[in-house]
Amino acid sequence: MHRPETRYARCGDIDIAYQVVGDGPLDLLYAPGWLSHVEYGWESPQYARFLRRLARFSRLIIFDKRGTGLSDRDAGFPTLEQRAEDIRAVLDAAGSRQSALLGVSEGGNMASVFAATWPERVSALVLYGCFARNAWAPDYPWGQTRERLEQSTALLLENWGRPFNLEDAAPSVAGDARIQEWFAAYLRFSASPRAAAMIKRLNFEIDIRGVLPAIQAPTLVLQRVGDRWTLLEEARYLAGLLRHGTFRELPGEDHLPWYGDQDQLAGEIEEFLTGSRSAATTGRALMTVLMTDIVGSTALLSAMGDDRWRAVLEDFDTAVSRRVAAFDGRKVKHTGDGYLLAFTGPTLAVECAQALIRDARTRGLDLRTGIHTGECERRGDDLSGLAVHLATRIMAEAPPGAILASRTVKDLAVGSGLRFAHAGRREFKGIPDTWDLYALAG
Structure with missing residues (x-):
């Protein structure tokens, strides 16, 4: 599936x-938190x-606030009113007359002003992980003090380029090296150090307590109980x-x-928005299983050496x-030198x-791949069942660089523009029946 096209809305x-x-x-407009890059x-x-x-x-509409991401960076010191105007400009450009709004963290403040x-x-x-005010006050004991703001901003400037405060933003994955790498790059792409610090200081001044009672739309406030950036008491x-x-x-x-x-x-x-939710991803379901394996991995390891191969x-x-x-x-799991991958369709x-x-x-590298569509059993994050075994056997029959699929895959892909050539019939030990296999052509 291709990624969506980035477009631009003009606001002033x-x-x-x-x-x-x-x-x-x-229509559902997603107003992001602190920083973003679409x-x-x-x-x-x-x-x-x-x-x-x-x-x-939904028809999901996402955007970068002024001063961040791919939006104009030289945007001065944007007010909440200007950020709300950005929402209107984006909705107009997207052809949306009326939309539901999802505001995350500070994005909830601008969404509230717009609503x-x-x-x-x-x-x-x-509103998810949202707060009514940022700064401490006698009648708002959950806010941060000016001293705490300056301390955290100094740390931001000193450590920008790294996964800043990921240990509090997402504790469950903070130790994952790949997520650390992505999050650090995400912040760098979203804003420069000084821009990030400026937005942090601007957010310190936010107080929408006078705005919230004026919102007429039905509103759902969601909050994870262990959130360290926005406290449960703040959301309540x-x-x-x-x-x-x-x-x-x-x-969470x-x-x-x-x-x-x-x-x-x-x-x-x-x-909340539709009156129902999609079925939970448990039990058995029809899925398309893609198995891959690296051809000649042992010889490649020997030729490259451990460090380069890794x-x-x-x-x-x-x-x-x-x-x-x-x-x-x-991505369900690694399988030696390959992967077990799952998709909703062939x-x-x-x-x-x-x-x-x-x-x-x-x-x-050269890959051999096998694809089959069939009923799978979900076991936590893993998949099992005949469809997985069959995709593995089909992969083993595939020549290097080829995509081999079952008849089910070929039949379900009719109308997609994909062309398949018959590659013979196979019997697989332990799997009943004889199976027609098809190689992707062209």
Whole structure:
């Protein structure tokens, strides 16, 4: 699946970068928190999966606030009013007359101002990890002091370029080296050190307690109980200021919504906005399984040596994660020198396999791949069942650089433009029946 095109909305003399994902029955604008980058965000499998999960039930509109990401950087000191104007400009450019809003962290403040100012354009509001005020006050004991702000800002400037404060933003994944690398780059792409510090100081001045009672749209406030960036008490206090607010606690400690149990979070949003949620991903389901294996891995290891071989595998693993996320799939697990990957349909699986073969060749590797569509048993994050075994056997029959698939895959891909050539019939030990296999042509 191709990534969405980045477009621009004009707000005064400022250009705001935005994307539209999906074509669901309701418009949902996602107002991001502190920093964002609409294109580099897709490099994270978790982030990409979260956005595509929201797009399953909506026409999702995402954007970078002025001063961040791909939007104009030289934007001065934007007020909440100007940020709300950015939302209006993006909705106008995307052709949205009325939209639900999802505001995450500080993005919830700008979404709240927009909802109160233009009520006719907001069907519903969802606030996640949001606060009513940032600074400490006698009547707001959860806020940070000016001294604490300056201390954290000094640390930001000193450590920019690294995964700043990931241990508090997403404790459940803070030890993952690949996520550290992505998060550090995400922040760098989103803003310069001084711009990030400026936005941090601007956010310190936020106080929307006078705005919240004016919001007319039904509003859902979601908060993970262990969130370290926004405290549970802050979210509960915010919800109490709303005229039509519903407050819901969620388990977990990650502030960043795409980490932790994102399916539960997205499910709560979907149910609030549509009245129902997609079936939970448990039990048995029809899936397309893609198995890959590196051809001649032992000889390659011997020729390259341990260090170079490890570097090549790590680099290819990063490429696999990005490709699978781009094609709306899931990397289930490593299988020796290969992968077990899962997709919702055969066309996405085949297109991903084509991309992976190209990626492997640029690294001096050859892949053999096998694809089958069938019923799988979900066991936590793993998959099992006949479909997995059959995809593995089909892969073993594939020549280097080829994509071999079952008849089921070929039949379900009719109309996709993919062409297959019959590659013979096989019997597989322990698997009943004789199976027609097809090689992707062209």
